[in-house]
Amino acid sequence: MKRLAIYCGSATPADPFYLDLAREVGATLATRGIGVVYGGGRLGLMGAIADAALAAGGEVIGVIPQALVDAEVAHRGLSELHVVPGMHQRKQLFTDLSDGFVTLPGGTGTMDELWEALSWAQLGYHADPVGLLNARGYYDHLVAFWAQMAQVGFLRAQHRDLLIVGDTLDTLLDRMGGHVPTQPIVRMDAGDL
Template sequence: MKRVAVYCGSATPADPRYLEDARAVGTTLAKRGIGVVYGGGRLGLMGAIADAALAAGGEVIGVIPQALVDAEVAHSGLTELHVVGGMHERKAKFTDLSDGFVTIPGGTGTMDELWEALSWAQLGYHAKPVGLLNSAGYYDHLIAFWEKMAEVGFLRAQHRDLLIVGDTLDALLAGMSAHVPTQPIVRMAMSDL
């Protein structure tokens, strides 16, 4: 992977572990020669990842809607900053610019980005690995929900491994590197649907 989209929060939680983990992600990706594509903001975990990756000599590409530029939350020191019209265009640009997706802790915007990356993989719009870094157990309940979807039958067996989970970035990147694309829905027989 030459570049990964990193999905994360623009907030700064009180627990310092999340900010520390975000910085570690930025630094590690840069040291591995993996470029960061992210939301283009300067605040919260977003800003921490960007600043850490830049400080480690990494490439950092931001993709931000014009409304957030107007709100003065854009990071001004990136390798590149793409200003787009809205969130749909932003997520499409993330997919175009990256070779995979890493989600670290965040809120509703982060969840929107993660679920769209998974949905697009399931449908066959991309065949890129979708990773979830479960920092400090933050995503334990989401992982349980993913398993519940499979147990009940809303997540096909062919797609169960679309979500690659790691408790450490090293484990997550290893899992993403070993990713084998699954059979997308658009190529499945009617009897498998």
């Protein structure tokens, strides 16, 4: 994996653990020679991951909608900053520029990005690993929901492993490195759907 799209919050939670986690992820990816593709913001976890990766000599590519540039939240010190018209173009460029996806703690925007990466993998629009960093159990309920979808039958058996979960970055990256693409929906027979 040469570049990873990193999905995370633009907020700054009161607990410093989350900013420290983002900084650790940014520095670790840079040290491993893995470029960061992220939302292009300077605030919250987004800014922390970008600053740490840059400080460690890493490549950081931001992809940000024009509306957020106009709101003056763009990070101006990145390796590259792509300004796009809206969120759809942003997520497409994340996919085009990356070899995988890692989701850190975040809110609704982070969830939107994660679910779209999973949906696109399920459909066959990409075959890249989709990782979830479940630091401090932040995503325990989401992981349980993923299992519930499979148990009920809304998640096909061949897609259960699309969500790769790790509680540390090292564990997650190791698991993502072993990712084997699954059979996408677009290549299934109608009887299998």
